Amino acid sequence: MQDSFRITMSATTCLLSVVLVLFLTTTTFAKRELCHNITGTCLHGKFHCANKQQVAFSKRCDGIEDCEDGTDEYLCEHDDDTPLFLRSHQDRHMVEQASCARCECLATLASVDDFNVWYSLAQASQTDPIGLMTGTGAYGGLTCDTRCTKTYLLAFYKKSFVCRGFVCCTRQRECQHCHPGTLVSGCGARSPANRCYA
Numbered sequence: 001m002q003d004s005f006r007i008t009m010s011a012t013t014c015l016l017s018v019v020l021v022l023f024l025t026t027t028t029f030a031k032r033e034l035c036h037n038i039t040g041t042c043l044h045g046k047f048h049c050a051n052k053q054q055v056a057f058s059k060r061c062d063g064i065e066d067c068e069d070g071t072d073e074y075l076c077e078h079d080d081d082t083p084l085f086l087r088s089h090q091d092r093h094m095v096e097q098a099s100c101a102r103c104e105c106l107a108t109l110a111s112v113d114d115f116n117v118w119y120s121l122a123q124a125s126q127t128d129p130i131g132l133m134t135g136t137g138a139y140g141g142l143t144c145d146t147r148c149t150k151t152y153l154l155a156f157y158k159k160s161f162v163c164r165g166f167v168c169c170t171r172q173r174e175c176q177h178c179h180p181g182t183l184v185s186g187c188g189a190r191s192p193a194n195r196c197y198a
């Protein structure tokens with residue numbers, strides 16, 4: 001009886017393993033087809049890097065930095081592909097908080113203007129304590145005003161203990177250029193500290 005029981009259990013375990021492998025393979029393949037678009041930057045048959053390079057969908061989240069800035073490996077550990085900038089503030093905050101834990105290794109900086117497909121994400125990114133919040137002068141400590149800022153300098157961070165192949169955080173480092181006041185009412189000129197504010 002015991003041998004029969006063991007054989008039955010082994011067969012069941014084997015079957016479950018095959019089902020699990022098939023499920024994981026299917027899920028991974030489906031993710032790649034969708035380009036895991038949490039950034040909202042899979043367009044026109046390609047993934048668009050923050051530095052405006054373009055790579056194939058299959059390069060997104062494959063563990064290798066194919067964009068020179070590494071942004072094809074940004075936020076790959078999430079199952080939900082809904083772009084961050086389309087989510088509620090609360091939901092986006094939860095993802096960012098979870099992703100940014102121990103995320104201190106600076107990967108690269110990217111200048112993102114309003115023609116860049118990363119612009120909506122740049123507007124929704126959290127501010128970087130370095131640069132924006134610690135500046136000196138009349139505008140020190142002020143953050144970017146999304147109504148007035150035309151170009152953001154984004155900082156991309158990696159986990160402090162995994163400094164290759166995994167970009168986990170993006171933060172607004174600097175408001176580089178402002179919309180002219182005639183286009184957006186109430187915007188000031190570019191400040192001495194590169195901040196655009198109402």
Ligand SMILES: [Ca+2]
Binds near residue numbers: 066072
């Ligand atoms: Ca890649």
